[in-house]
Amino acid sequence: MTGRAAPTLAPSQNWFARLLRVREVSLVALLLIVTLGTAAINPLFLSFGSLKDLFLNVAIIALVVVGETIILLMKHVDLSVSSVVGLSAFLSGSLFVAFPGLPLPLAFVFGLLLGAVLGSVNGLLVAYGKVPALVATLGTLYVFRGVTYAVVHGGQINASNLPPAFLGFATGSVLGIPNLVLLVLVVMLGFGIYLGNYRGGREYYALGSNAEAAVLAGINVKRRTMIGFALSGAIAGLAGVLYLARFGTVDATAGTGLELQVIAAAVVGGVSINGGVGTLFGAGVGALLLGVMGSALVTLRAPGFYQQAIQGALLLAAISFDMLASRSAARRAAKGRQS
Amino acid sequence: MTETPTSTPPLLTLSHASKAFGPVQALSDVSIELFPGEAHALLGENGAGKSTFVKILAGVHRRDSGALQVGGQDANFHSPGEATAAGIAIIYQEPTLFPDLSVAENVLMGRQPLAGLGRIDRATMRQQVAKILSELGVNLDPARRVRGLSIADQQLVEIAKALSLNANILIMDEPTAALTLSETERLFKVVRSLRARGAAVLFITHRLEEVFAECQRVTIMRDGMWVSSGPIAEYDTDKVVRQMVGRDLGELYPHGEAQLGEVALSVRGLTQPGVFRNISFEVRRGEIVGLAGLVGAGRSEVARAIFGIDPREAGEVKVNGHVLTPLSPQTTMAAGLGLVPEDRRQQGLVMDMSIERNANLAILNRLRKGWLMDRAAEADNARQWTEKLRLKAHSLSDPASSLSGGNQQKVVLAKWLATNPSVLIVDEPTRGIDVGAKAEVHRTLSELAASGLAVLMISSDLPEVLGMAGRILVMREGELVGEVSRAQASEEAVMYLATGQHKRQEGAA
Numbered sequence: 001m002t003g004r005a006a007p008t009l010a011p012s013q014n015w016f017a018r019l020l021r022v023r024e025v026s027l028v029a030l031l032l033i034v035t036l037g038t039a040a041i042n043p044l045f046l047s048f049g050s051l052k053d054l055f056l057n058v059a060i061i062a063l064v065v066v067g068e069t070i071i072l073l074m075k076h077v078d079l080s081v082s083s084v085v086g087l088s089a090f091l092s093g094s095l096f097v098a099f100p101g102l103p104l105p106l107a108f109v110f111g112l113l114l115g116a117v118l119g120s121v122n123g124l125l126v127a128y129g130k131v132p133a134l135v136a137t138l139g140t141l142y143v144f145r146g147v148t149y150a151v152v153h154g155g156q157i158n159a160s161n162l163p164p165a166f167l168g169f170a171t172g173s174v175l176g177i178p179n180l181v182l183l184v185l186v187v188m189l190g191f192g193i194y195l196g197n198y199r200g201g202r203e204y205y206a207l208g209s210n211a212e213a214a215v216l217a218g219i220n221v222k223r224r225t226m227i228g229f230a231l232s233g234a235i236a237g238l239a240g241v242l243y244l245a246r247f248g249t250v251d252a253t254a255g256t257g258l259e260l261q262v263i264a265a266a267v268v269g270g271v272s273i274n275g276g277v278g279t280l281f282g283a284g285v286g287a288l289l290l291g292v293m294g295s296a297l298v299t300l301r302a303p304g305f306y307q308q309a310i311q312g313a314l315l316l317a318a319i320s321f322d323m324l325a326s327r328s329a330a331r332r333a334a335k336g337r338q339s
Numbered sequence: 340m341t342e343t344p345t346s347t348p349p350l351l352t353l354s355h356a357s358k359a360f361g362p363v364q365a366l367s368d369v370s371i372e373l374f375p376g377e378a379h380a381l382l383g384e385n386g387a388g389k390s391t392f393v394k395i396l397a398g399v400h401r402r403d404s405g406a407l408q409v410g411g412q413d414a415n416f417h418s419p420g421e422a423t424a425a426g427i428a429i430i431y432q433e434p435t436l437f438p439d440l441s442v443a444e445n446v447l448m449g450r451q452p453l454a455g456l457g458r459i460d461r462a463t464m465r466q467q468v469a470k471i472l473s474e475l476g477v478n479l480d481p482a483r484r485v486r487g488l489s490i491a492d493q494q495l496v497e498i499a500k501a502l503s504l505n506a507n508i509l510i511m512d513e514p515t516a517a518l519t520l521s522e523t524e525r526l527f528k529v530v531r532s533l534r535a536r537g538a539a540v541l542f543i544t545h546r547l548e549e550v551f552a553e554c555q556r557v558t559i560m561r562d563g564m565w566v567s568s569g570p571i572a573e574y575d576t577d578k579v580v581r582q583m584v585g586r587d588l589g590e591l592y593p594h595g596e597a598q599l600g601e602v603a604l605s606v607r608g609l610t611q612p613g614v615f616r617n618i619s620f621e622v623r624r625g626e627i628v629g630l631a632g633l634v635g636a637g638r639s640e641v642a643r644a645i646f647g648i649d650p651r652e653a654g655e656v657k658v659n660g661h662v663l664t665p666l667s668p669q670t671t672m673a674a675g676l677g678l679v680p681e682d683r684r685q686q687g688l689v690m691d692m693s694i695e696r697n698a699n700l701a702i703l704n705r706l707r708k709g710w711l712m713d714r715a716a717e718a719d720n721a722r723q724w725t726e727k728l729r730l731k732a733h734s735l736s737d738p739a740s741s742l743s744g745g746n747q748q749k750v751v752l753a754k755w756l757a758t759n760p761s762v763l764i765v766d767e768p769t770r771g772i773d774v775g776a777k778a779e780v781h782r783t784l785s786e787l788a789a790s791g792l793a794v795l796m797i798s799s800d801l802p803e804v805l806g807m808a809g810r811i812l813v814m815r816e817g818e819l820v821g822e823v824s825r826a827q828a829s830e831e832a833v834m835y836l837a838t839g840q841h842k843r844q845e846g847a848a
Contacts, residue, residue, distance in 0.1 A: 197458045199451055202440070206448055209437035216435055217448040218420050276439035 024270060027285045031292060038296040045299045052178060056246065058291035059184045060085075062284055063239045064262045065269075066191050067119075067232030069283045072266055073195070074228050075208040075275025076126060076133035081236040081262060083144035084118045085255035088240025090148055093157030093250050096166065104166055111241035112234045118144060119233015120226065127225035141259065145252075152252040159248030170245035180242055187235070192280040204228060208275025264311060265290050268318045290314065348411060349374050350539045351396075351427070351508050356405030358391055365391040369405075369565045371558050373508060373539040378530060380554040380571075381543045384583055384801065388563035389543050393510055396541075397429045398422035409508070427508045428501030432516055434493040438486035443468040445485055446500045471499045475529050491522035498529060509533060510541045515549060516635045527553050545633045547576055547838050559583055576840045577831075584801065584830040600624030603793035604676070604762040606645060609654030614640045615817040618654070622762065622793040627784065629808030630797045632837050636814040638797045639681050642764045646678040647671045658762055672701065677755035679748075681766040681797075687751040688739045695721035695735040698753045724753035728783055745769075748780055756787070763787070766797045781807055801830045813837050 039046040064081050071078040088111045095110060096102055118140070125136035159167060172179045195201035203224050207214045214221055244250050269286020271278030290311055297307050349372040358366040366388045373379055383389050394400040396407075398416030407414045409425045416422045422429075436445050443461075444451070446468045454460035468481040477495050479488075485496065494514055501509055515523045530540050530553065542554060550557060551571060558568040559582045566582045602621045609618040615637040622628045630638050643649040645656050647668045656663045658674040680686035688697050698721040699706055706716045721735050728749045732742060739750055748768060755763060768784065769777045784807065788794050798804045804811055811823045813836040821836040834840075 193458075197461075199449060199453075199457075199459065202444060202448070202451070202459065205440060206437050206444075209439040210435060213435040213437055214448075216419060218423075219449060272439075276437065 024279070024282050024285065027269065027282065027289060031285065031289050034289070034292050034296055038299055042299050045296065048176075050295070050299075054291055054295050055181045056178055057295070058288055059178075059180045060239050060243055060246065061258065061261055061265060061291070062287040063184045063187060063242065064236050064258060065265050065283045065287050066188055066280060067235035068259075068262045069266050069271050069278060069280055070191070070195070070204055070228050071133070071232050072263070072271045072273065073204040073208045073275060073278060074225060075211070076225070076228070077137065077263065077273075078119075078122060078133065078229065078232045079137040079259045080118070080122060080140040080144055081232065081239075082255040082258035083141050083148065084115050084233055084236035085240040085243055085258055086250075086252070087118070087144050087148045087151075088114050088237040089244040089250045089254045090152055090157060090240075090252065092241045093162065093244050094151075096163060097157065097161045100163055102163070104169060107166065108238060108241055111237040111239075113237070115237015115240070116230045116234040118237065119230045122233065123226035123229030126229060127222040145256075148254075149252045154252075156249060156251035157244065162244070162248060166245055167248055170242070180246060183242070187238075188280055188284055195280060200224075205276050208277075210276075261290065261311075262287075264315045268314050270318070270322075272322060273319070286318075347374055349408075350410060352406075352408040353396065354406050356392075356395060356402045356407070358395060358400060358402050364563055366395070366402075366563045369560065369563075371541075371565075371568065373541060374556075375507070375537040375539055376534050377556055378534060378540045378542060378554045380550040380557045381541055381560065382547075382550065382557060382579060382583055383560035387560045387583070389560060390512070391563070392560070393429065393512055393543065396422065396427055396508075396510060398427075423504060423506070426504075426506050427510065428497075428504060428506035430494055430497045430501065430509060430511045430514060432513045434490070434497045436485045436493055436496060439484065441482050441484055442472075442479055442488075442496055442499075443481035445496055446471065446481075446503050450503070467503070468499065471502050475499065475502070475532065477525075477529070489522070491518045491526065494518075494526065495529065498533075502533075507538045508541070509538060510543075512543045513545065513635075514542070515544060515546060523549075545838060547579060547840055550579070551576075576835075580831050580834050580838075580840070584834060598625050598791075600791060603659055604645075604795065605655075605657040606641075607655045607657075609641065609644060609651055609656065611640070611644060611649070611651045613817075614649075615644070615814075618814075618819050620812055620819065620822075622795050624761065624791050624793050625788055626810070627788045627794040627796055627808050629804035629811040630795060630814065631799075631801065631804045631811050631833050632814035634799060636837065637817040638814050639766050641814070642678060642766055642795070642797060645671075645764065646676065648678075672758055672760075675759070675761040677701075677758055677760035677763045679751050679755060679763065679765040679768060681770070683744075683747055683751050687754075688747060690740040691738050693736045694725065694730070694732055694739055694742070694750055697739045697750050698724055698735075698757065701754050701758045720757055721753070724757055725749070727756075728753055729779070745777070745779055749783065752780075752783060760792065762793045762795070764795045764797070767799065768796065769798070769800065769803060777803070801833060804833070805830060815839055 035046070044050060064085065068078055068081060091114060092107050092111050095107065122133070122137050122140055125131045125140075126133045129136070169179055174182060195204060203214070203219050206217065206219060207221060207224055211221060240255070243254060247254075265287035266278070266283045267273060267286070268289060269278070269284065270282035271286075293310055293314070294307050297310065351373040352371075354370045356366060356369050357364070369388070369392060371379075371381070371392075381389055381392070391400060395402045398419045398421050401415075401417070407416075409427065414421075414425055416425070437448070440448070443464045447464055451459040452463040452467060454463075465481045472479050472481065472495070475495065475498065477499075479492060479495065485493065488496070498509070514526060518526065527549075533540055542550070544550060554571055556568065556570050557574055557579070559566040559579065561583060600623055603624045604622040606621070607619050610616050618641055620628070630641070632638050640649060644651040644665075645663075647663065647666050647670070651665055658671070658676050661674050663674055663676070664670050684690060689700070695717060699717050702720070703712070706713050706720060708716075718735070725732070725735065730749045730753070731746055739747060742750065765784065769780050781803070784794060784796070796804065796808060805828050808828075809825050811825075811828055811833060812819055813821045813823065813833055815837055820839075823832050823836070
């Protein structure tokens with residue numbers, strides 16, 4: 001690795017923190033290797049248009065990853081995000097069909113609110129109903145999707161039904177950076193700062209690290225869990241509106257399967273499935289890495305099924321890495337205690 | 340310290356507190372006063388009600404009656420948060436911290452110092468915690484993650500948290516049980532500095548030498564009741580042990596006179612570094628041998644190592660002359676050894692499964708017919724053993740969770756007896772079981788011994804060990820420190836050995 005910072009630190013101190021840093025460093029390194037390697041074979045991979053496509057493809061996943069990371073930090077999981085994206089995409093499209101003159105910001109607000117309501121259903125089930133998040137959100141994954149089918153009723157939203165200004169938002173850019181990517185970056189940055197530097201944000205880490213200690217520290221665990229799921233839903237709802245803006249055509253299957261890509265991205269990016277560990281920066285890099293891998297395989301004309309296999313292999317590698325890291329950390333700690 | 344307790348008002352007064360859980364009176368009429376600058380020891384046997392007492396002060400349980408005053412004001416805690424706000428901090432034996440967060444964040448969670456725009460000021464946070472830690476004379480990096488810290492260091496983080504909350508009453512629940520000698524010394528140094536600032540420290544401990552060295556006053560409890568309180572000068576080891584123990588053995592312990600047969604279980608030089616050392620003993624057929632000692636002395640660990648669940652580095656275990664392979668419960672069971680574990684709900688039973696299935700779990704292989712289970716043989720086996728143990732159940736198809744504690748224990752016994760063991764290790768067989776059911780379990784055990792089974796009984800309930808066992812082995816801090824025969828056995832004798840006070844048992848180790 002290139003960034004071996006501060007070798008003067010005592011080896012036992014900050015060992016784990018350093019390892020995590022290495023984790024993010026190694027992800028970025030892997031990202032560079034894949035990108036440059038592919039570019040060496042096919043220089044077009046680094047062309048402006050190709051990169052722009054890549055970022056646009058990753059943007060929506062990366063946005064949903066923000067909410068999922070909050071949930072994973074609390075040692076929960078939210079499987080319903082893909083259905084929230086689908087329902088929000090279709091309903092905001094219907095809204096434009098019904099009110100063609102609708103101001104754009106209102107559409108975003110609508111997506112956010114709808115998502116927050118759907119997320120709150122998960123929150124109620126998990127925080128107050130004590131339903132394990134895996135089961136609760138698996139249930140709502142199907143329920144929300146079912147509602148979408150009922151509402152869509154075989155129809156679909158077409159780009160021709162949508163106001164040009166709305167579609168223009170997705171294709172528009174500032175200084176060459178697509179609006180969509182900018183918006184996602186702003187959300188990621190905002191939540192990154194919130195999770196790292198605000199009392200409320202740190203509570204998500206505390207809760208996932210040791211829920212019992214969180215209660216003793218005076219954290220309102222139920223409320224925090226509730227807010228976390230509402231946020232995850234709201235972010236997925238916003239992602240649904242952006243999905244509509246980007247693709248223009250939406251039917252009842254929009255977003256299907258997204259939830260697993262999102263969880264995979266977060267875990268590859270170092271967010272622990274056991275809660276309490278991970279950063280949005282890492283999760284974002286994870287999403288980017290999976291996206292780059294996908295495009296690289298397309299560029300290299302590899303058969304499509306390799307893409308899924310490689311995504312899976314990356315996920316396994318990431319989880320094995322975490323297990324090995326925590327095991328060797330525990331061994332070191334035990335050794336330190338004996339001496 | 341030097342001032343007499345009566346000259347300063349107490350920081351905390353709890354008077355005539357009682358607490359019942361359903362029909363069980365856990366605490367009745369208990370009083371205590373804590374004065375600024377004192378270390379106060381709360382002593383009592385396992386089950387004397389110390390934990391309930393602490394939980395009342397911590398706001399976890401609410402007392403049924405009695406009065407609590409903190410700092411001269413009446414207090415009624417509805418939650419742990421209210422006790423904390425009143426200046427009471429509890430340091431549990433196993434600290435509850437956030438392993439993935441830094442020491443500084445653990446200390447100041449929810450109260451982190453803020454910079455502009457509500458952002459956490461990390462530099463100030465670390466400085467504040469570093470200051471508290473250095474006042475305690477502790478060398479810990481506030482930026483370090485808690486994961487990997489020793490229990491001793493984690494306790495210090497808890498103490499730092501208490502100080503950051505301006506707690507002036509610290510309650511420590513067996514803080515030294517898991518500490519090494521030097522860690523213990525460091526903890527007491529911290530305690531002395533806390534006392535110097537006028538805080539009161541309430542210690543719950545089993546180590547009497549610590550009480551006499553570090554504490555100014557002592558309160559003794561027994562069976563949920565207050566026995567006595569006073570300055571430590573008025574006590575000596577004899578008096579403390581007598582007051583902790585003093586009670587009559589009832590007819591709770593039927594004891595069939597069994598014929599002792601050949602050696603069934605022989606353990607030689609069993610060692611696992613850091614857990615237990617050089618454990619050697621024998622158990623004969625027809626004999627019940629008690630294994631006594633304080634919680635944490637390593638008794639269950641020895642049992643688990645004998646059975647082959649936990650590793651052992653050295654030593655040999657023989658059952659009926661056959662040497663057992665370490666770490667192989669299957670061969671251990673085949674050799675004729677059974678282990679009734681300490682926690683029957685977690686380790687002994689599958690609570691949601693039927694009584695019949697639970698009773699058959701250990702011999703599934705014998706109840707097969709080809710590749711399928713033989714339902715008739717299953718029903719037969721379960722009926723045979725539950726009848727023998729006089730199990731009280733509506734139907735054997737009811738889930739194990741529907742049974743009372745005593746009957747659950749019988750199902751666990753039935754499961755092991757079905758394997759035709761020659762040696763049975765029972766770990767805390769009557770914990771959490773009411774008195775009537777206790778007598779039933781005891782009767783069962785002594786009948787089994789009379790029929791030629793060798794029984795090793797681990798129990799923290801001293802009267803039980805004394806009443807049941809023919810011989811009592813005593814462990815302290817991972818070592819077998821003595822053996823007391825039934826004739827010489829008294830609670831005092833065992834407690835002296837278990838706590839390391841040898842005044843009356845010279846050379847017993």
